[in-house]
Amino acid sequence: MTPALLRRWRPPGLSLPSWPWRITWTYLGLILFLPLGAMLLKAARVGPVGFWEMATTPEALATYRVSFGLALVASLINGVFGLVVAWALVRSRFPGQRVLDALIDLPFALPTAVAGLALTAVYSTNGWLGQPLNEAFGIKVAFAAPGVAVAMVFISLPFVVRTVEPVLRSLEKEQEEASWCLGASPLQTTVRVVLPQLLPAILGGVAQGYSRAVGEYGSVVMISSNVPFKDLITPTLIIQKLEEYDFQAATVIGSVMLIFSLFSLLVINLLQVWGQRYQGDQA
Amino acid sequence: MTIVVPTLETSRPTPLPGKRSRRRGLDLPAILIPLIACLYVGVVILLPALSVVVSAFAKGVGPFLENLGSPELLSALRLTLFATAVAVPCNVIFGLAAATAIARREFRGKALLLSVIDLPFSISPVVVGLMLVLLYSPNHGLLGGVVESLGWRIIFSWPGIVLATIIVTFPFMAREVIPLLEEEGWEQEEAARTLGATDWQVFWKVTLPSVRWAALYGLILTTARALGEFGAVAVVSGNIEGQTQTLPLFVEDAYKNYQTELAFGAAMVLGGVAIVSLLLKILVEQVLEQDKKASRLPQDG
Numbered sequence: 262m263t264p265a266l267l268r269r270w271r272p273p274g275l276s277l278p279s280w281p282w283r284i285t286w287t288y289l290g291l292i293l294f295l296p297l298g299a300m301l302l303k304a305a306r307v308g309p310v311g312f313w314e315m316a317t318t319p320e321a322l323a324t325y326r327v328s329f330g331l332a333l334v335a336s337l338i339n340g341v342f343g344l345v346v347a348w349a350l351v352r353s354r355f356p357g358q359r360v361l362d363a364l365i366d367l368p369f370a371l372p373t374a375v376a377g378l379a380l381t382a383v384y385s386t387n388g389w390l391g392q393p394l395n396e397a398f399g400i401k402v403a404f405a406a407p408g409v410a411v412a413m414v415f416i417s418l419p420f421v422v423r424t425v426e427p428v429l430r431s432l433e434k435e436q437e438e439a440s441w442c443l444g445a446s447p448l449q450t451t452v453r454v455v456l457p458q459l460l461p462a463i464l465g466g467v468a469q470g471y472s473r474a475v476g477e478y479g480s481v482v483m484i485s486s487n488v489p490f491k492d493l494i495t496p497t498l499i500i501q502k503l504e505e506y507d508f509q510a511a512t513v514i515g516s517v518m519l520i521f522s523l524f525s526l527l528v529i530n531l532l533q534v535w536g537q538r539y540q541g542d543q544a
Numbered sequence: 545m546t547i548v549v550p551t552l553e554t555s556r557p558t559p560l561p562g563k564r565s566r567r568r569g570l571d572l573p574a575i576l577i578p579l580i581a582c583l584y585v586g587v588v589i590l591l592p593a594l595s596v597v598v599s600a601f602a603k604g605v606g607p608f609l610e611n612l613g614s615p616e617l618l619s620a621l622r623l624t625l626f627a628t629a630v631a632v633p634c635n636v637i638f639g640l641a642a643a644t645a646i647a648r649r650e651f652r653g654k655a656l657l658l659s660v661i662d663l664p665f666s667i668s669p670v671v672v673g674l675m676l677v678l679l680y681s682p683n684h685g686l687l688g689g690v691v692e693s694l695g696w697r698i699i700f701s702w703p704g705i706v707l708a709t710i711i712v713t714f715p716f717m718a719r720e721v722i723p724l725l726e727e728e729g730w731e732q733e734e735a736a737r738t739l740g741a742t743d744w745q746v747f748w749k750v751t752l753p754s755v756r757w758a759a760l761y762g763l764i765l766t767t768a769r770a771l772g773e774f775g776a777v778a779v780v781s782g783n784i785e786g787q788t789q790t791l792p793l794f795v796e797d798a799y800k801n802y803q804t805e806l807a808f809g810a811a812m813v814l815g816g817v818a819i820v821s822l823l824l825k826i827l828v829e830q831v832l833e834q835d836k837k838a839s840r841l842p843q844d845g
Contacts, residue, residue: 280743281645288638292711293663296675299686303678342584349581353574361582363826364589369765370818370825371593372772374792375811378799379592382599382808389595390587415588447573476668479774483796496670500779503677508684515674522666526659529666 297519304516307509315513320489321498325517328495331406332474335413336421340467343421344459350422351429365423368416373479380412381484404486409494412480417470424466425459428536432458461536468532472525476518593815600812603805611809619786620794621813623702627777627790628770631709635766639717640759644751646718647725658722661715672711673779676704700782705790708776713769720762721755728754757832764828768821772814 278286304312315321349355350362368376384391384402394400402408432455440450478496485492493501495518502511601608611617646657664672680698682688691698698704732754736746752759774792781788783797791810799807 279645281641284638284641285645288634288641288714289660292638292707292714293660296672296679296711299679300671300675302686342580345577346581346585349578353578355578357582358578361585363822364585364593366822366825367589367593367818370768370822372774372792372795372814372818374772374774374795375596375814375818376592378795378807378811379596381799382595383592389591415592418585418588472666476666476671477775478668478670478778479792479796483799496668496775499670499674503674503779508678508681511674512678515671518668518671522663522668522671526662526666530655530659 300512300515300519303508303512307513311509312513312516315510316517318510321495321510321514321517323490324493324495324498324514327406327409327492328475329521331410332413332417332471332477335410335474336417336467336471338414339418339421339470340463343418343466343470344425344463346418347422347425347429350426365419369419373416373477374483376415377412377480377483380408380415380480384408384411384484403484404492406492408484409481409492412484413474413477416477416480417474420470420473421463421466424469425462428459428462429455461532465529465532465536468525468529472522472529475521475525596808596811596815599804599808602808607805608809608812611806612813614806614809616786616789616798617791617794617806617810620789620791620810623705623789624771624791626702627706627709628767630706631713631770632763632767634710635714635717636759636763638714639721639762639766640752642718643721643725643755644747647722648730661718664712664715669708669712669773669775670779672776673708676707676711676776676780680704699780700784700788702788704780705777705788708780709770709773712773712776713766716765716769717759717762720758720765724755724758725751757828757835761825761828761832764821764824768818771817 307315346361346365350358350365371379381388381403383389384394385404386392386395386401388403391402394402400407402411436454437450440454441447445453476496478494478500481494482497485494485497487493487497489498495514499511499514499518502508502514642661646654677685677699679685679687680691682692682699685691685699696703698707732750733746736750741749772792773790774796777790778793778796781790781793783789783793785797789797791814795807795810795814798804798810
């Protein structure tokens, strides 16, 4: 059917959306809404009682604890160090700064399987860091829960740095100067004047990193031993369920993760709105 | 404690704490912060990255190149390149269409639509794969019957891999182009239209050139992610060696089967692509920055 024909057929007063709109909605419909709808429909067919039972089996609960707990640890670590890195990038000048800047983006660019392989190699008991850690403290990193956390730290580092950096750069120096002039120490100035303005950005970065770390599969699956109740993450459990042809359980646990993603997207958006309002007040 | 009261002439003083601590000796935070930052990034990012390079070339360049000639690796590479070659152009078209449709209009639900486009970033790749299985799997999928009656194979075959790659990478392009178009405004397009240009001419000769660097930036991000996608592809591909195994899947498979050298060889190829994309990205970023400055200047003046 040609567009010309369509145009002739349209009822008066109703105009067809432009071509870009048509492409956008068709594409979104086929690529996103159709698979999304299929999963929600499948999940709805399970029924609320069955859904709750399958979503809260001891096995599933254990993976939630690993995924959501370790991701929280990882994103909080990055909340602190991400701020330090952003501060170093914006507020100081030192040799190798541009290399540091470029390295921050490596976790975005590096395929997760490569990241997983690299981290496993470094943190296994005969790796560069794994060996000294194991000999000195008896800590086993790779193929145990700490390894999962390390992988999550790796993939979620850029988020905090890249959200805090622009805000820190746009801060007006005058406020800090005023604070110094009024007799505040550099520490007081940082804690009372600078950090409150950065807070929405830091939390936003942490939330984005957390959301990414919870859903991460490629790098974690390689460094984890994937033992249930120990270091098995939720995405790996979904894949195991699929391999056992337990489609219902996979659907239910997948839906739990999907609901979490939607919720985290909402939180991230609210944090962004908060950050913008905050900056608006300052201006 | 001395309080320095600035006079009007010194209303823009150099940061006072710097001055004060220089008098005392070393400015501790100024040294510690970059040091901690470098150490942290060094341990978390640089060391693992270096370990891949070292392990890949552990036995020299010869064995490395020999590993690259492995037929399984080559077939995995071919599939990865194929999936990327299909997924990226699709997403470029969608990204540009979505950007021109959304960026310059204000309508109810615009923020929601932008969030919807961002969804693949926050959904776990494994869940993306699962969604495709629940839609197209011959026995358990919603459209399984339709797919089978048409004689298609989507899950455990290349169309599934391509679809998974498309879903995971489609937001990049739109996300990079939309903010730029929002900033630039309508004037040039309107001028072109008044002069009698068709929609297509306006897009091709006015809109596209004005966003070319942002589009290129989006293209680089899309390609890098498409080449490296793991989770979503792992669910739908079935991971059949030599048939539906992409290069990232090959890395994991080889490592789990104790073919460590092969795994690191393949990882080195993917890592090399990642580094090239990173360098290209930095280059485009600089051009974008200059472009923005250039376009701002006349407005400021």
